[in-house]
Amino acid sequence: MTPEEIQGIFFVECEESLAAAEQGLAACKAGTQDADTINAVFRGVHSIKGGAGAFGFGALQAYTHTFETLLSDVRENLVPITPTLIDLLLRALDVLADHVTAAREGGSPPEDAALIAEMEASMANAGGGHAAPPAPVAAAPEPAPTASYASSDDEDELTSDFDLDNLLNDLAGAPPAEMPADESDGWEVHIRAHAGAMRNGGEPLLLLRELQALGARCTNCDFGAVPSLDDLDTHQGYLGWTFTVPSDVSENAVRDIFDFVGDDCPIAIGPSATMPALQIDTPMAAPPPPAPAPLAPVAETPAPIVAAAPAVTAPVAPAPVAEAPVAAANGSAPPAAPSPGQSIRIDLVKLDRLIDTVGELVIAQAMLAQRLQNENVQSTEELTLLESLTRDIQESAMSIRAQPIGSVFSRVPRILRELASSTGKHVNLQVFGETTELDKTVIERLGEPLTHLIRNAVDHGIEKPEDRLAIGKSPEGTLTLSAEHRSGRILIKISDDGAGINRAKVFAKAVEKGIISPDAQLSKEEIDNLIFAAGFSTAATITNVSGRGVGMDVVRSNVKDLGGRITIETEEGKGTTFILTLPLTLAISDGMIVKVGDQTLVVPLTHVVESLRPEPKDVQGLGANRQMLNVRGRFIPVVSVGASVGAKGAVGNPSQGVLIVVDTESAGQAALLVDNIWDQRQFVIKSLDTHYRSVDGVAGATILGDGRVALILNVDTLVASAVAPGYGLEAA
Structure with missing residues (x-):
């Protein structure tokens, strides 16, 4: 695996760690502030810090060090958990996400000096024991120890084994007499790396660097067990180190560095502590002379290593403490952590x-x-x-x-925090159905329209706190996100408890912008849909949140590109709900195969309400060439599919064909006139944009069972182009 691939995995794990930390802080804000929740947040930040150091992202590592230190004080009860602190931690997590993005994309790190100062101040004000360590590191008079762990800072160092020459010459040769006087009263920690510490690309050298970053200095390197070059096994651990740690660094800060490796790299702390016992796997270090024979025991060596580790390290004091955070982090999810074989990353x-x-x-x-x-x-x-x-x-x-759609919903808390700072409106978030699953492609393209809808709900829908209090509402608004499966589609609702859509204001603004004429007769639903018109906005001023009239137009365009629809339910004074109806996948769907003249077409089943053969009395003319179908007391327009697609020999009389009642986004219901319905089955969607070009009224193509190509109708576009706005009249 190349360094680039390993780095890619690191960034994927960063996203997982950020999500876990976000979930933990959300739980803290909701009132769940137990040790397991705090440890889950700490573990997420700590994981990012370790990888940042390994890949040389200095700004990211420095920022996470302060963030992690604050979280360490929180879980040690040195800094009390208050609403102000939780707000600080959430803001710190937002900046951490920006740091990760900058590192991944190669951009400039975000400004974090003010936030770092705020975190350090919160530790200092609470008397936390970790507030001071960064200063000694910055002021250390001798930066040489950094170079004493490796000869260079290039990429090869990340995947190579120990540079024995540098380690033996530099580390072992660092005499205690060179220690600064102010560290002579420090305390010692003994470290021994076993074979497991270097398994799966592990690098104990990075742990030692983290220890050095706390101000510790290596006073002794135990290399007495290093064999001759002929007998050297690079998979084994032969070295041990003794570090002197400044007295102002707590024991837990040191244990936190090694809590990932546990028994694979045990440490011993205390006045009477000695170097952990050496553990060498004999079959790997010295295989039996006959060449063929040792192959079987060599392949089985991981089992004896794991079995022997607890026996060797059991008397070491830090072992149980190092395991505790691991259990706590896994405790954030009720089931036990899955074994490595239960999941796999796939291109x-x-x-x-x-x-x-x-x-x-x-x-x-x-x-x-x-x-x-x-x-x-x-x-x-x-x-x-x-x-x-x-x-x-x-x-x-x-x-x-x-x-799960929760990966999209998880971005919403940060959006709300940013909106709270720019609008002064604080919003409570309620989420339902976050485990509802849909296709990865749909999820990736759902983020932008969802962001627009949420910003619109907060900026335009939810009133200011003083206005809400004046009408008897809570000063904080409520935003509800929900997702559910329904009839082979996914239904996503974004609801707010704000003022609702002021239809009179919307109508007047549309007239002002020339979108409609002043004498237009529109239904309530048609007025609501005016907010999706290009260039439409009711904002009095243009801000960084909204007002340019592009957001809602983009929402409808993106949703339509996904093969979905968006509808609005609103009530003045009580709030608005946007309903997104989306396909579960963009690859395979269900539809009706219909015959129209000399053409065979597919009507997506998601649009179909019913199909019927009308009586002549159910169809009435309107004007010169319009026909309307009476469906249980309501007239809906009849759209001739044959005329729309230019099919030859298509049926023109509705009473001689079949009418398929469909539901559309912009024109409501309509009846599609086809010759007959052949079948209803699954079809594979082939993009015309990829293989040919975009065609109005056509969503794609598919291959039928007889090998012929059939076009898939874009019902929304087909009906909208054939029907003028304003239809949908109540029957007399």
């Missing part, structure tokens, strides 16, 4: 290739069914089994790409 390209192959399997199965039908072969048990297995494989493949 997204490979996963996309699997999904494409599954799509081809669906097409092949449909072709086989069509061929047998053409040959007048009755459906066999084998064909039914193949169809069932194909659907199972397809569902399993899609579930691999599925991710």
Whole structure:
């Protein structure tokens, strides 16, 4: 694995650590402030700090050091947990996320000096024991020990084994007499690295550097067990170190450095403590002379190493303390931590290739069914089994790409904190259904429209605290996010308890901007949808939050690109709800295969309400060339699909064809006139943009069971282009 790939894994783990820390701080804000929750936050920040040091991200490491120190004081009860502190920790986590982004993208680190000073002040004011360590490190008169652990700072150092020449010459040769006088009254810690400390790319050298960063100095290196070069096994640990730590550094600060490696790199602390016992795995260090024989025991060596470790390190004092934070961090989730074999990271390209192959399997199965039908072969048990297995494989493949929507919802608290500082409006967040899963591609493209909707809800929907108090509401607004599966789609709701949409103001603003004419007759729903018009905004002034009239237009465009719809429910004085209806996946869907003249088309099932054969009396004319269908007392426009797509020989009389009632985003319900319905089945979506070009009224294409290509209708665009606004009249 290349250094770039390892670094990529580090950033993925950073995102996981940030999410875990965010979840822990949210729990603290909600009132759950037990040791497990605090330790989970600490562990997330500590993980980022360790990786930052390994990859040379100095600004990120320096910032996380202060952040981690504050969290250490919190979990040691040196700094009390207060609402002010939780707010500080949340802001610190936001800046940490910016640091990670800057490191990943190679940008400039964010300004953090003021926040670091605020964190250090909170430790100093509470009398925390960790507030002082950064100063001695900065003022240390001799920076040489940094170089004494390695000869260079290049990348190869991250994956190489110990440089024995430098370690033996520099570390072992550092006499105690060279220690500064102010550290002569410090305390000692003894460290011994076993073989496990260097497994899976581990590097004990980095731990020693972290110890040195606290102001500790190496006074002795035990290299008595280092064998001759011929007998040297680079997988073993032969060295031990004794460090003298300044008296103003607490014991827990040192233990925190080694809590990840536990028994693989034991430490001993105390006046009577001695160097931990040397542990050498004999089969690996000195294999038996016959060459073929030792291969089997060598392959099995990890088991004796793990089994022997507790026996060797049991008498060492730090072992139970080092394990405690691990248990606490895992305690943030009720189940036990999964074993390494239960999850795997996969390249997204490979996963996309699997999904494409599954799509081809669906097409092949449909072709086989069509061929047998053409040959007048009755459906066999084998064909039914193949169809069932194909659907199972397809569902399993899609579930691999599925991710919980909580990864999108987790960004919302930070957005609300930023909005609170810029608008003065404090909002309580309620989240439901965050475990609801949908396709990774949909999740990645959902972030931008969701951000726009939340900013709009806070800036335009929720009133100012003084205005809410005047009308009897709580000074803090409430924003509710929910997600659920419904009829093969996912339903996402963003609700606020604000003032609702002022339709009179919206109408007047639309007239002012020339979007509609002053004498336009619009329904309530049509007035609500005016907020999605390009350039529309009711903001009195342009701010960094809103007012330029691009946000809501972008929302509708992005949702439509995902094959979804957005609707509005609002009540003045009580709030507004935006409902996003999205497909679970963008690869495979269900639809009706319809015949229209000489064309075979697909109508996505997600738009279909019902299908019917109307009586002549149910269809009435409107104007020169309009037809309306009476559906249980409500007239909806009839749209001839044949006329829209230019099909030859299509049915023109609704009473001679089939009407499919569909629900659209911008034009409400409409009835699509087709010749007849052939089938209802799954279809694999092929993008026209990729293979041809974009076509109005067409969402994509698919391959039918007989091998022909059929176009998938874009129902929203098709109906909107054929029907003028204002239809949907109540029947007399």
